[in-house]
Amino acid sequence: MNPCTLTTADQPHCTRPSPLEIADVTSQRAWGCLGHALRALRAVDGARIVRDLRKEGEQA
Numbered sequence: 001m002n003p004c005t006l007t008t009a010d011q012p013h014c015t016r017p018s019p020l021e022i023a024d025v026t027s028q029r030a031w032g033c034l035g036h037a038l039r040a041l042r043a044v045d046g047a048r049i050v051r052d053l054r055k056e057g058e059q060a
C-alpha cells in the first residue's frame, strides 16, 4: 500500500492505508488515505480521484 502524502505541513506523518490516488489540474498525482484525500478534493480546485483501490478489489 502506498503511503499517504496528503498531510498538510502542520500534521504528523500519516500512516493510514491510502487507497485513493488523486490528481490536480496539472495531473500531479498523490496517494492519500480516505480522510486526507477527501479533504484535498475539497481544498484543491479541479482535483479528482484517478484511482480508487477499494473499487479495484485490492486490500487497503
Ligand SMILES: [Zn+2]
Binding pocket: 004, 005, 006, 007, 014, 015, 016, 032, 033, 034, 035, 036, 037
Ligand atoms: Zn492520510
